[in-house]
Ligand SMILES: [Fe+2]
């Protein structure tokens with residue numbers, strides 16, 4: 001209830017760039033066909049290149065899709081929504097830390113780089129378990145902490161102070177946010193769902209990524225991002241520090257049918273490849 005009341009102090013929500021919103025709107029129309037969508041995106045060279053670069057890297061690690069037609073043929077229109085949202089989110093997050101360079105710029109940059117790390121690790125784990133929709137995993141990883149970006153936008157000083165106070169400490173970030181700000185980034189992130197018309201699976205990831213065992217829907221996706229988040233935090237990508245994943249008792253590891261070797265493999269791959277992966281997003 002308190003969290004509900006405090007959320008009224010959050011009024012600024014990020015807007016997706018206009019060209020991205022236009023594509024998303026057309027994608028949600030009933031009579032849309034793939035030639036229309038391809039034509040619309042192709043008129044925008046920056047978006048075309050950005051989408052292809054991002055999806056090639058996330059799915060294959062190399063260029064396999066040479067055109068928008070290849071991409072749309074592979075995903076189909078309903079799944080293009082995840083890809084376009086991931087692209088729009090990148091534009092928003094990158095713009096945010098550049099335009100707020102003197103206030104929340106650094107915090108926003110670290111938060112975005114953490115999200116990219118989570119997306120990379122979640123994709124590695126998803127490939128291991130042969131999860132069928134990698135573009136959904138990409139978006140889920142990138143967007144899971146969007147609530148942090150929104151709190152920064154609305155209450156930059158207080159949130160900056162909180163982040164500074166937990167730097168390098170092993171803490172429960174959700175509990176810290178509730179105590180010091182009266183609301184958590186999970187709660188605030190979910191408030192974006194209506195504004196951006198986000199798919200339900202993505203909403204579940206935003207809401208449950210710190211408590212994956214409590215979700216009853218979209219469990220595989222939520223556990224993938226939750227585990228990737230635990231690994232990314234323990235590898236030093238966030239403000240707070242995290243314990244190493246317990247390979248004998250981690251709930252998400254068990255749920256996904258993965259083992260300690262898979263974790264070690266994902267961590268090694270992360271350190272070897274994150275630099276190149278990150279370059280796609282900047
Ligand atoms: Fe989080």
Ligand SMILES: [Fe+2]
Nearest residue numbers: 118144145229
């Ligand atoms: Fe996170």
